[in-house]
Amino acid sequence: MAWLPLLLATMLGHGSGAPAALKTCGQSLYDATEYICHADNFLCRITAGEPLSVCGGACYSTFQYACSPGGTLALLPAATAAPFTLAVSNPSLPALHGQPVSAAGGLRWAVGGPTASYCPASVVGPDACPPGNATAVLLAADGRAAMAVVVPGGQEVYLAPDWSVGYTQAHSAGMPAGSVVGGFGAYVGGGFVNLNGDGWGWVACAPPPGAADDARWRLVGRNATSAAALAGCAPVNLKVVPFNSSSVGAWQYT
Numbered sequence: 001m002a003w004l005p006l007l008l009a010t011m012l013g014h015g016s017g018a019p020a021a022l023k024t025c026g027q028s029l030y031d032a033t034e035y036i037c038h039a040d041n042f043l044c045r046i047t048a049g050e051p052l053s054v055c056g057g058a059c060y061s062t063f064q065y066a067c068s069p070g071g072t073l074a075l076l077p078a079a080t081a082a083p084f085t086l087a088v089s090n091p092s093l094p095a096l097h098g099q100p101v102s103a104a105g106g107l108r109w110a111v112g113g114p115t116a117s118y119c120p121a122s123v124v125g126p127d128a129c130p131p132g133n134a135t136a137v138l139l140a141a142d143g144r145a146a147m148a149v150v151v152p153g154g155q156e157v158y159l160a161p162d163w164s165v166g167y168t169q170a171h172s173a174g175m176p177a178g179s180v181v182g183g184f185g186a187y188v189g190g191g192f193v194n195l196n197g198d199g200w201g202w203v204a205c206a207p208p209p210g211a212a213d214d215a216r217w218r219l220v221g222r223n224a225t226s227a228a229a230l231a232g233c234a235p236v237n238l239k240v241v242p243f244n245s246s247s248v249g250a251w252q253y254t
C-alpha cells in the first residue's frame with residue numbers, strides 16, 4: 001500500500017503549486033517555456049532563448065543551418081571571407097541580448113563594450129592605427145579563430161582551461177597549459193559556434209561576488225562535463241555581425 005500516500009500527495013499537489021500550465025501540440029502536451037509547437041504538430045526545443053526551427057522533420061538552429069525550399073537542412077556558408085563582430089543573443093534575457101562581445105582587457109572576451117585595444121601611434125604613426133573601438137574576429141578554414149588585428153603574429157582565440165574565451169597577447173603565442181585552440185565555426189547570417197563542446201554551446205557568466213563594479217559577464221564554452229557547474233550561467237548564442245569598417249578592428253587587443 002505504499003503507493004497510496006504517494007498518489008494522495010500527487011493529487012493534493014495539484015491545486016496549489018501546480019507545474020506551469022501545459023499546452024497541446026497535436027496529441028502531445030508541452031511546456032511553452034521550453035518548447036515551441038510548429039504547425040500544431042511538431043515540437044522543437046527552445047535553446048538559449050531561440051525557439052528551434054523545423055526542416056523536413058528535424059529541429060535546427062538558424063545560427064548554424066538553413067532549410068532549403070525542398071526541406072533539406074544545410075550548413076550556412078562559413079564566415080571565412082571577412083572579419084566579423086559578435087553580438088550576444090538570448091531574447092529571453094534583455095540585459096544581455098544584443099550586447100556586443102568585446103575584448104574587455106585581460107585578454108578575455110566579455111559581454112558589452114567598450115573594446116580594450118592599443119596602438120603604438122608614436123612608432124607606427126597615427127594614420128596606421130585602426131579605430132580600435134570594435135572587437136573584430138576572423139575565422140580560418142581549419143576552424144582556428146583570431147582577433148582581426150595588425151600586430152605581427154596576430155592574436156589567436158582559444159578556450160582557456162576553464163573554457164572561458166581568451167586570446168593570445170600581442171607578440172606572444174603563449175597561452176595557459178591545457179588551453180584549446182581551433183574547433184570553432186562561424187556562419188554568414190548565423191553564429192559563432194564552439195564545435196569542441198559537442199553541441200552544448202556558450203554561456204555568459206556573471207562576475208563573481210566582490211568583483212569590481214564595472215566587471216563584465218564572461219563568455220564560457222560549455223560541455224557535458226561542465227554543464228552542471230555552469231548551470232548558474234546564462235545560455236547564449238553569439239551572432240555573427242558583418243564588420244564593414246576595414247579588414248582589422250584594432251592594432252592589437254589588450
Ligand SMILES: *[C@@H]1O[C@H](CO)[C@@H](O)[C@H](O)[C@H]1NC(C)=O
Nearest residue numbers: 100130131132133134135245
Ligand atoms: C568607432 O569609431 C568610428 C569613428 O572613429 C565610428 O564611425 C564607429 O561608429 C565606431 N564604432 C563603434 C563600434 O563604436
Ligand SMILES: *[C@@H]1O[C@H](CO)[C@@H](O)[C@H](O)[C@H]1NC(C)=O
Nearest residue numbers: 161162163222223224225226
Ligand atoms: C569541458 O570543459 C571543462 C572546463 O569547464 C574542461 O576542463 C574539460 O576538459 C572539457 N571537457 C571536454 C571533454 O573537452
Ligand SMILES: *[C@@H]1O[C@H](CO)[C@@H](O)[C@H](O)[C@H]1NC(C)=O
Nearest residue numbers: 085134241242243244245246
Ligand atoms: C554592414 O554592411 C551590411 C551589408 O552591406 C549592412 O546590412 C549592415 O547594416 C552594415 N553594418 C554596419 C554596422 O554598418
